[in-house]
Amino acid sequence: MTATLHRLPDLVPPPIELPPRTSALRAEVRAFLAEEQAAGLWTPRADVWLSGWDERFSRELGQRGWLGMTIPKEYGGHGASALDRYVVTEELLAAGAPVAAHWIADRQIGPTLLRFGTEEQRQRFLPGIARGEVYFGIGMSEPDAGSDLAAVRTRAERVDGGWELTGTKVWTSGAHHAHAFFALARSAPRDEQHRHAGLSQFIVLLDAPGVQIRPIPLLTGAHHFNEVVFDRVFVPDGMVLGEVGAGWKQVTSELAFERSGPERFLSTFPLLVALVGELAGTTGAEREIGGLVARLWTLRRMSLAVAGSLESGEAPELAAAVVKELGTRYENEVIDVARLLVAVPPDPGAESGFARLLADAVLHAPGFTLRGGTNEVLRGIVARGLGLR
Amino acid sequence: MTGAGMTGSGMTTSVNTELQELAESVFGDAASSDTGFDAGLWRTLEETGLARLTLPADAGGSEGTFEDAAVVLAAAGAHAARVPLVETDLLGGWLLHAAGVPLPDGPLTAVAGRLEVDGTTVRGELPRVPWARDSAGVAVLTGAHVVLLDPRAAGITEGTNLAEEPRDTVAVAGPAVAVVAAPDSVAAELRLRAALGRALLLAGAARGALAAGVRYAGERVQFGRPIGRFQAVQQQLALAAGEVAAASAAASAAARVAADVGFAAPATRLAVAAAKSRAGEAAGAVARIVHQVHGAIGFTREHDLRLWTTRLWAWREEDGSDAEWNTDLGATVLAAGPAGLWPLITG
Ligand SMILES: Cc1cc2nc3c(=O)[nH]c(=O)nc-3n(C[C@H](O)[C@H](O)[C@H](O)COP(=O)(O)OP(=O)(O)OC[C@H]3O[C@@H](n4cnc5c(N)ncnc54)[C@H](O)[C@@H]3O)c2cc1C
Numbered sequence: 001m002t003a004t005l006h007r008l009p010d011l012v013p014p015p016i017e018l019p020p021r022t023s024a025l026r027a028e029v030r031a032f033l034a035e036e037q038a039a040g041l042w043t044p045r046a047d048v049w050l051s052g053w054d055e056r057f058s059r060e061l062g063q064r065g066w067l068g069m070t071i072p073k074e075y076g077g078h079g080a081s082a083l084d085r086y087v088v089t090e091e092l093l094a095a096g097a098p099v100a101a102h103w104i105a106d107r108q109i110g111p112t113l114l115r116f117g118t119e120e121q122r123q124r125f126l127p128g129i130a131r132g133e134v135y136f137g138i139g140m141s142e143p144d145a146g147s148d149l150a151a152v153r154t155r156a157e158r159v160d161g162g163w164e165l166t167g168t169k170v171w172t173s174g175a176h177h178a179h180a181f182f183a184l185a186r187s188a189p190r191d192e193q194h195r196h197a198g199l200s201q202f203i204v205l206l207d208a209p210g211v212q213i214r215p216i217p218l219l220t221g222a223h224h225f226n227e228v229v230f231d232r233v234f235v236p237d238g239m240v241l242g243e244v245g246a247g248w249k250q251v252t253s254e255l256a257f258e259r260s261g262p263e264r265f266l267s268t269f270p271l272l273v274a275l276v277g278e279l280a281g282t283t284g285a286e287r288e289i290g291g292l293v294a295r296l297w298t299l300r301r302m303s304l305a306v307a308g309s310l311e312s313g314e315a316p317e318l319a320a321a322v323v324k325e326l327g328t329r330y331e332n333e334v335i336d337v338a339r340l341l342v343a344v345p346p347d348p349g350a351e352s353g354f355a356r357l358l359a360d361a362v363l364h365a366p367g368f369t370l371r372g373g374t375n376e377v378l379r380g381i382v383a384r385g386l387g388l389r
Numbered sequence: 390m391t392g393a394g395m396t397g398s399g400m401t402t403s404v405n406t407e408l409q410e411l412a413e414s415v416f417g418d419a420a421s422s423d424t425g426f427d428a429g430l431w432r433t434l435e436e437t438g439l440a441r442l443t444l445p446a447d448a449g450g451s452e453g454t455f456e457d458a459a460v461v462l463a464a465a466g467a468h469a470a471r472v473p474l475v476e477t478d479l480l481g482g483w484l485l486h487a488a489g490v491p492l493p494d495g496p497l498t499a500v501a502g503r504l505e506v507d508g509t510t511v512r513g514e515l516p517r518v519p520w521a522r523d524s525a526g527v528a529v530l531t532g533a534h535v536v537l538l539d540p541r542a543a544g545i546t547e548g549t550n551l552a553e554e555p556r557d558t559v560a561v562a563g564p565a566v567a568v569v570a571a572p573d574s575v576a577a578e579l580r581l582r583a584a585l586g587r588a589l590l591l592a593g594a595a596r597g598a599l600a601a602g603v604r605y606a607g608e609r610v611q612f613g614r615p616i617g618r619f620q621a622v623q624q625q626l627a628l629a630a631g632e633v634a635a636a637s638a639a640a641s642a643a644a645r646v647a648a649d650v651g652f653a654a655p656a657t658r659l660a661v662a663a664a665k666s667r668a669g670e671a672a673g674a675v676a677r678i679v680h681q682v683h684g685a686i687g688f689t690r691e692h693d694l695r696l697w698t699t700r701l702w703a704w705r706e707e708d709g710s711d712a713e714w715n716t717d718l719g720a721t722v723l724a725a726g727p728a729g730l731w732p733l734i735t736g
Contacts, residue, residue, distance in 0.1 A: 005417065005467055005597060006604035011634035015642040017649060026735065094731045269731075277727035287712055290666065290719030294711075297663035297734055298635050301642040322634045325627075382630050383623035386603050 009385050012319045015301060016308035022087045029066065029091040036060075037095070043352045044096025044270040047364040049263045050224055050371075052098030053177060058132035061092075061099075067106050068130025071114065076127030082311040086304065090262040096270035100174065100224075105129045105136040107261065109182065112254050116242035121203065125180070137181035139169040139204065139228060140251065146171075147377045149184070150195040150248065154230060156185040156202065162236040163187070165202060168229050173371075175213050175226040180205045183230075184247050199247030203239040210234070220348070220363045253315060258372050260306040260320035265299040265327035267368055268334040268361045272296070274354040275338045285341050292337055299327050318385040325378040328368040335361050405460055408453075411437065412461045416468035422693055424553035426523035427471040431496055434472060440496075441478050448486045449494075450478075459589050459644035463637065466593020467600070469696040471554070473498055473520035475586030480579065481528040487575055488535035490567045495525030501579055504531040504561065511536055512562045521545055521557035530571060530579055537567040551703035552696075578652040583708040584665040585643055591668040591704050592636040595675045598697035599633045602626055602679035609684075622682060629678040636671035639664040656736045659721065662714040669711035672701035 036042065036057075045052055061067050069085040071077020089107075092099050110129050113122050128134030145151040154167025165185055175181060180203055188198030206213065210233035216225040242250045272292060279285050302323050309316045338358060346359035369375045383389050415437060419430035434440035443458050444450025453461075458479065465474055473496045481497030498520045504513035511531075521527055522545050527538040544560035603626060606617030616622050643664035647657045676698040680687050687694040705711060725733055 005413075005420075006600040008596065008600050008603065008630075008633075011630055012638045015638065015645045017645065090735070273727045273730055276722060276730050280723050280726045282723070286716045286719030286723060288715075288719065289722050290662070290715030290717065291670075291711070293718050293722050293730075293734070294639075294663040294666040294715060295635075295670075297659065298639040298642075298667045300734060302635065302638040305638060305642075319634070322631050326631045326635060376624065379624045379627035380620075382627035386623075386626060386630060388603065388606060388617040388623045388626060 009318060009387075011322055011385075012302050013305045013309035013314075013316055015305055016083075018083055018087065018304070019081075022084055025084060026087050026091060029088050030095075032064065033091065033095040033097055036097070042098050044273070044357070045098070046096065046271050046357050046361040047267045047367070048096050048270075049093065049099050049103045049267070050173060050364065050367065051100060051222065051360075052096075053100040053174065054098035055101050055132075055135075057098050058102040058135075060132070061102070062130060062132025067102055067132045068110055068126065071110050071126050071130055075114075075122050076130040077110070078130070082307055086262070086307045090266065090300075093262055093266040094269050096273075101135050101177065102129070102132050103263075104138055104174065104178075105134060108138065108254055108258055109136040112182070112241070112250070115253070116201075116250055118238065120238055121241070125203075134180075135174065135178040137172050137175045137178040137206070139172055139175075139181045139183035141171045142168060143170055147374055149251065150199070152184050152186060152199065154183065154185040156187040156200060156235070158187075159234070162234055162238075163202065163240070165204065165230040165233045165235055168227060170216065170225075170227050172213075172226045172228050173224055175206060175228050176215065176223065178206055181228070182241060184251055187244055187247075196248040198245060199251075200244045201241035201247045201250055202235045203241055204230075204233060204235060205239075208233050208235075218363075219366075252317075255373065256310065256315045256317050256320050259324040259378075260303050260310075260316075262300070262303055264324045264372075265296065265303065265330050267328075267364070268331045269296075271338055271354075271357040271361045272334050274357045275334075275342065278342045278344075278354050288337050288341060292334060295330050295333070299323065299330055303327070318382060321373075321378040321381040321385075324372065325375050325382070328375060331368045332365055335365055405457065408457055409460050409464065412439065412464035413468075415439065416464050416470045419470060420468045422696065423471070425471060426473075426496075426520065426555070430470060431472050434474065440472075440474065441482055443478055444482045444486060444492075448482060448492050450482070455585075455644045455648040456641075458586075459641045462586060462589035463593035463596070463641070466590035466595075466700070467597040469594065469597060469700060472496070473524060475583070475590065476519050476524070479582045479586045481524075481526065483582065484528045484530060484535055484575060484579060485526070485537060485567075487572050488569045490528075490535060490537050490569055493526040493537075493539075493566075496520065496523060497526050497528060498524040499528040499530070499579070499583075500559075501530045501576065504529060504534075504536060506531065506534050506536065506568060509564050509568050511538070511565045511568065513560075515559040515561075517548065517550075517556040518559045520555045521559050522547060522555050526566065527559060530576060533571050535567075535569050535571045535575070536565045539566050550707070552699040554700075554703065574653065577658075580709070581647075581652050581658060581661045584714065585640070585647060585661045587704055587708040588636075588640040588643065588661070588664040588668040591665075591672050591701065592633070592640040594697045594700045594704065595633045595636045595668070595671050598675050598679045598694070598701060599626070599629050601694055601697060602629060602682045605683055605687075616682070625678050625682060629675045632671035632674045632678075636668040636675075639667040659718065659733060659736065662718040662721075665709055666711040666714040666718065669705035669714075672705040676701045 068077040069080040187200040347355035348359040350356035438451040441450040442453040480499035546558040643660040646660040
């Protein structure tokens with residue numbers, strides 16, 4: 001055996017503990033969620049960050065200071081740490097609360113505007129995001145550009161005072177409710193040698209002339225996704241996000257925020273809670289339940305470790321890909337185990353309970369391992385990190 | 390404190406980097422294809438203060454934290470080190486010290502088992518004691534007593550685990566070196582310490598196996614290119630990397646929880662159970678993938694891959710298998726009920 005072990009990259013940052021001050025915050029959020037539920041304002045659901053659109057709830061969170069937490073005070077935020085935000089978001093998801101309306105704005109748009117936005121853009125959007133009143137979407141995917149994002153074809157052409165966008169975005173979550181989205185477009189002709197060059201990001205108001213939004217129903221028939229068609233949509237210079245031509249770099253830095261959060265392993269957590277409810281007081285299923293909880297505990301620790309590393313200014317892209325890949329497969333495993341342990345037919349018509357949560361989870365499951373980069377693509381990122389490509 | 394230059398508890402992250410480098414170099418230098426006790430490595434571990442890393446100074450220890458131990462054990466596992474480090478530092482040394490029994494010099498081992506105790510005379514048989522034949526003392530937790538045995542005065546029947554590590558049967562019928570009353574709650578703590586130590590070793594061995602797989606995939610050429618250039622192989626190794634990441638994260642997070650709140654805290658029991666179970670699960674997946682990637686050569690004795698994979702298979706069953714810890718964990722969860730699940734996880 002050779003004395004030196006083949007060097008591997010750090011696959012996950014060192015473990016962290018949440019600062020003690022977060023306990024009080026957690027307790028407050030938990031009490032608020034229990035109150036809302038007791039008042040019948042919403043029922044826990046699976047995959048709430050995609051499907052739980054509830055603007056009253058988002059505004060309520062905004063009033064309590066639980067949105068835009070990491071946005072500085074001068075932009076209407078709260079100047080809190082990413083770890084405080086982590087605690088709030090994981091409490092919301094674990095409770096199955098309806099967070100979809102503000103989700104993308106709070107998670108991605110806020111931090112990206114802080115990082116790349118102009119002063120004017122920040123003042124225009126951030127206060128509304130922190131109040132839970134301004135909602136955003138993400139316009140990356142296109143009919144011919146999914147995993148291969150560099151293939152986007154939406155064209156941005158220089159015109160007087162700005163740009164004109166023409167093309168089609170697909171799978172845009174929430175575009176039919178959102179006020180605006182970030183659109184990735186080609187601002188310079190495609191160069192096969194430099195596929196990532198010539199892309200730019202634009203802030204497009206979704207009620208702008210020339211924007212058409214068409215529903216693409218999910219397999220449940222529900223409306224979350226959209227096709228967004230641009231026909232020479234004018235975007236003023238003031239709404240270019242970051243640098244013209246730097247779209248690829250900006251988009252990939254956005255993805256680090258997107259990939260490692262608790263939404264990547266908690267989509268089916270309300271089903272796990274219902275499963276424990278079905279089995280409490282019985283014996284014989286300890287091993288399977290324990291297996292799920294061991295994996296969940298581990299994923300949360302991994303996700304927290306990445307959050308700690310983001311907090312200290314790093315962008316652990318490899319670790320984020322690992323967490324998302326494992327987490328989204330775990331979300332599916334919860335369904336498999338639940339089905340094996342409790343023989344109740346899934347019932348999409350039920351108001352609540354195990355049968356309803358199982359139905360939602362099964363019907364939403366195909367999305368878990370696709371959205372935000374497919375698991376195959378994520379494994380490709382890990383393989384690159386290992387030095388294999 | 391000896392060679393390593395570590396002082397006091399609560400070492401900082403930067404010292405951990407130093408410790409990590411020290412551990413990597415010590416275990417890396419000792420790496421070999423042999424099996425059986427590595428006396429040379431053990432001497433180095435004693436000289437550098439790593440052999441009794443977490444023990445107090447009055448027990449000859451370096452007063453390191455559990456996070457320090459996590460770093461060292463992960464390196465030991467990654468380099469397939471052939472020494473009773475967990476047994477000496479985390480288990481035997483700790484148990485004897487907790488019971489007020491002076492520690493013998495040299496490697497130690499520990500086991501919970503059944504012995505008849507009559508004054509200082511003990512009688513009975515202890516199966517599968519790790520490294521008994523190579524140890525200077527066997528610490529036994531038996532009922533209400535902590536017993537120290539001299540293995541040279543006991544009957545030893547040699548046995549091994551899948552990795553050819555000593556797992557001997559120790560038979561005694563006569564005077565022990567020491568018999569004292571067991572302090573409260575050592576039984577629960579001994580079990581948790583053993584599982585945590587094993588989880589850390591497992592995470593290290595999983596990393597060693599993955600490193601071997603990645604290296605081989607870069608060297609082995611088929612169809613005119615290294616097999617690591619094939620997407621199917623890349624995807625498999627990426628899956629293994631995910632498992633390694635999970636095992637490492639779980640084991641080191643559990644060490645951190647134990648360091649922060651102690652072994653009596655329910656949060657530590659949950660963390661250790663999760664870590665041992667998750668590391669055990671990863672062990673099987675990683676071993677399967679790296680063997681597949683190595684093809685037939687990895688299935689031979691002449692190849693070193695076995696050093697990691699046989700440890701992965703052996704260790705996942707030791708100190709509580711994944712199935713046992715999952716059952717433990719599941720019982721806790723089902724007793725807490727649906728409203729108690731999330732508080733347990735965030736606990
Ligand atoms: C619920 C949900 C919400 C979404 N929300 C949004 C949104 O708000 N905004 C937005 O822009 N997009 C959104 N998406 C789109 C999402 O990002 C894409 O679905 C995803 O990137 C995959 O692209 P695709 O669907 O075109 O599949 P394709 O890229 O066509 O992939 C099809 C299959 O081929 C595999 N494949 C492709 N290339 C490779 C490769 N190089 N190696 C190995 N396998 C490969 C994929 O892994 C997949 O299994 C959403 C998707 C879902 C499911």
